[in-house]
Amino acid sequence: HAYGEILIWPWSHENDRTANDEGFKALANKYKYFNGYAYAGPQEESFLYEASGTTADWAYGVLGAAGMSFELGTSFYQQCDYFEDSILEKNKNALTYAAKISRAPYSLPKGPDIIDATLTIAKDYSLTISVSASDSSNTANTHSMAEQDVTEIRAFIDDHPYDLLEDGQSPTGIVLMEKASDGDSATVTATKTIDILNLPEGKHVVYLVAKDSLNYSGPVTAYAFEKSAEVASDNSSKCEDSIASNPACSVGGICDCETLVNLPGSTGCGGVYASPMGMGEIIIDDLCPLYCGDCPESNNINNDGNDDTVYSELGETCEGFDEVNGKPFPSCRPEMKCKPTTESSIPGADKTCVMDDGETQQESSEEVGNSNTDGGEDNDNSSDQDGENTSNNNCEDKIASHPACAFGNICDCETLVNLPGSSGCGSILENPSGNLIINEWCPSYCNACPTKK
Numbered sequence: 102h103a104y105g106e107i108l109i110w111p112w113s114h115e116n117d118r119t120a121n122d123e124g125f126k127a128l129a130n131k132y133k134y135f136n137g138y139a140y141a142g143p144q145e146e147s148f149l150y151e152a153s154g155t156t157a158d159w160a161y162g163v164l165g166a167a168g169m170s171f172e173l174g175t176s177f178y179q180q181c182d183y184f185e186d187s188i189l190e191k192n193k194n195a196l197t198y199a200a201k202i203s204r205a206p207y208s209l210p211k212g213p214d215i216i217d218a219t220l221t222i223a224k225d226y227s228l229t230i231s232v233s234a235s236d237s238s239n240t241a242n243t244h245s246m247a248e249q250d251v252t253e254i255r256a257f258i259d260d261h262p263y264d265l266l267e268d269g270q271s272p273t274g275i276v277l278m279e280k281a282s283d284g285d286s287a288t289v290t291a292t293k294t295i296d297i298l299n300l301p302e303g304k305h306v307v308y309l310v311a312k313d314s315l316n317y318s319g320p321v322t323a324y325a326f327e328k329s330a331e332v333a334s335d336n337s338s339k340c341e342d343s344i345a346s347n348p349a350c351s352v353g354g355i356c357d358c359e360t361l362v363n364l365p366g367s368t369g370c371g372g373v374y375a376s377p378m379g380m381g382e383i384i385i386d387d388l389c390p391l392y393c394g395d396c397p398e399s400n401n402i403n404n405d406g407n408d409d410t411v412y413s414e415l416g417e418t419c420e421g422f423d424e425v426n427g428k429p430f431p432s433c434r435p436e437m438k439c440k441p442t443t444e445s446s447i448p449g450a451d452k453t454c455v456m457d458d459g460e461t462q463q464e465s466s467e468e469v470g471n472s473n474t475d476g477g478e479d480n481d482n483s484s485d486q487d488g489e490n491t492s493n494n495n496c497e498d499k500i501a502s503h504p505a506c507a508f509g510n511i512c513d514c515e516t517l518v519n520l521p522g523s524s525g526c527g528s529i530l531e532n533p534s535g536n537l538i539i540n541e542w543c544p545s546y547c548n549a550c551p552t553k554k
Contacts, residue, residue, distance in 0.1 A: 103179065105172035107141035107149075108132055111161040114153040118143045119161065123246070124207025128167060131202075131210045133241035135195035138171065167206035171195075201320040204263060211246040212319030213311040214239045215254075216288070217348050220307060220326045221387075226298040228326065229387050230256055230277060233348035234311035234319070235288035249313035250286040254278040256293075257308040258300070262321060274310070282314035290348040292383045302328050340396030344388045358392035361385060370395070419454045496550035500542045514539075514546035 110125040112118070119125065122143070129140055141147040157168030173179075174188050202209040213236040221229045234254050240247040255262070255274035266272055278291030297305075304327045312318045342358050350356035355374075361367060362385060367374040370393035374383040386395040419432055419439040433439045433454035442453045501512050511517050517539060523530045526547030530537040540549040 102170050102172055104174045104176050105141075105149075106137070106175065107139045107147055107172045109149070109155075109157060109170040109172065110142040111158050111168060112143050113151065113155045113158050115151055116143050116148055121161075121167075121207050124210070125167065125169070127210040127246045128169065128202070128206055130241050130247065131198055131239060132169070132171075132195045134239050135198065136171070136191040137241075138191075141172070198320070201322075208317055209320050211313075211315070212236070212317035213249075213251045213313050214319050215309045215311060215322035218307075218309060218322070218324050219343075219346055219348070220324055221343060222297070222326065222328065223294075223387075226296070226300075226328070227294050228297045228307075229292065229294045229384075230307065230309075231290070231292040231347045231349070231383075231388075232256075232277060232309055233288065233290040234309075236311075236313045236319075237287040246315075246317075248287060249315050249317070250282040250284065251278075251289045251311050252280055252282055252286075252314050253312040254289070254291050255310050255312075256295070257310070258295075258297070259305055261308055262310055274308075277309075290383075292347070292349075292387065294384060294387055297328060300328055302330060340390050342389045342391045347383075347388055349383060349388075358385075358389035361389060362392070417454055419452050496544050498543045498545045503537070503542055514543035517543060518546070 108129045110129060125142060126140075129142065132138065133140070139147045141149055155168075155170065157170050160166040160168030171192060173192065174184070179188065199206075213234045216233045216235050216238050218230065218232040221231075223229065232254055234251045236249045236251055237247045254277040256277055257272050257274040260266065260272040260274075262272060262274060264272070275293070275295060277293045278289065280286065280289075304325060307324050307326065309322050309324065310318055310320075344350060344358055344361055345356050347355075349361070355361050355364065361374055361383070362369050364374060367385065370385055370389070372385055374385055386393050390396045437454045439452045440455050441451055498514050500514055500517055503511075511520065517523065517530065517537070518525050520530060523539065526539055526543070526549065528539055530539060540547050544550045
């Protein structure tokens with residue numbers, strides 16, 4: 102109908118609310134998010150005048166349907182280009198939403214919407230679903246029904262949640278996220294990996310539904326994917342970190358793997374990130390396989406040549422367990438041996454790679470420094486706090502590059518050593534984002550550099 106850019110819902114024959122007025126307002130709140138039209142329902146500020154015999158009144162009064170009038174545009178005789186460029190653009194998403202909630206128009210608008218989702222099929226025929234849902238994002242204002250926590254997200258593969266199965270029961274779906282209300286989860290993200298080995302090849306549909314703390318489910322949103330025999334060969338050469346395309350980036354601002362791995366609540370590579378802000382549980386290796394060295398036939402970018410195996414290099418820690426990153430240290434290259442060392446202060450890092458003749462990285466570096474035959478490359482060493490020189494050409498304080506600096510403002514060694522909970526040089530600072538080994542990040546400050554032999 103035209104015109105006025107307003108939304109009108111029953112009753113119109115009198116300025117009085119219906120028994121479903123709360124549902125009508127929740128629905129109008131969604132429509133307004135898409136088209137920006139003003140509320141002109143009963144007892145609203147923009148209510149025009151009483152008008153009997155309207156289609157919306159009849160649809161609601163006789164059929165119980167959620168009749169609502171869109172007063173389109175700004176004049177009775179709108180120009181075609183204005184209709185195509187403005188009216189159509191403003192209203193097609195609102196009308197699409199109307200179709201999505203038509204099954205239960207008074208309750209579905211009260212529930213959360215699926216905002217975004219990504220589907221990724223891995224080499225082993227597992228499907229990773231990353232989804233964000235919100236009770237408040239697709240709303241025009243702070244309507245009371247748009248302020249609840251999202252407490253559950255479910256996925257249904259090929260079975261629409263409204264359909265009945267052969268046994269006459271509704272499908273239960275797969276729980277992607279389930280949590281208690283905490284008052285701070287109106288928008289959440291969740292990631293889960295599902296085995297689809299037994300699904301037939303071809304196109305499939307994932308239906309996603311979220312529920313809020315008042316037990317209102319939102320509308321169903323569908324995403325398609327295709328299972329192909331070529332997935333295995335395709336994915337083996339396309340091992341890439343996908344955190345930047347995950348809702349954790351678009352919604353939570355976590356857009357790179359280093360940030361994800363070092364966040365409070367993260368257990369590092371091989372583990373999960375459990376957000377305290379209702380973003381659900383993220384399996385880190387699923388989103389950061391390249392960063393975490395978890396690619397099939399790994400494409401590790403830090404190794405040269407055609408051998409894709411991840412090795413520890415000469416003088417680097419080997420075997421044992423990396424307590425900082427929560428994963429084993431790699432083995433040495435075939436031409437080297439992994440031998441015990443007493444020079445490391447890092448727990449679990451008690452072996453280093455040496456050549457078969459026992460030459461260590463430090464000895465080799467010293468010889469290069471003394472002979473000055475390696476292309477003129479400098480071997481300047483960091484000084485400790487008393488000005489003594491060391492022989493390790495990488496012995497520098499690195500705390501400024503640690504996430505503790507970016508996220509905790511701990512950017513110098515003196516601050517780190519004197520923090521509450523720190524026992525100083527030679528100890529470990531325990532914090533929610535993982536233990537920080539002080540000598541590893543402040544070797545020069547703590548006089549923990551290996552000395553010349």
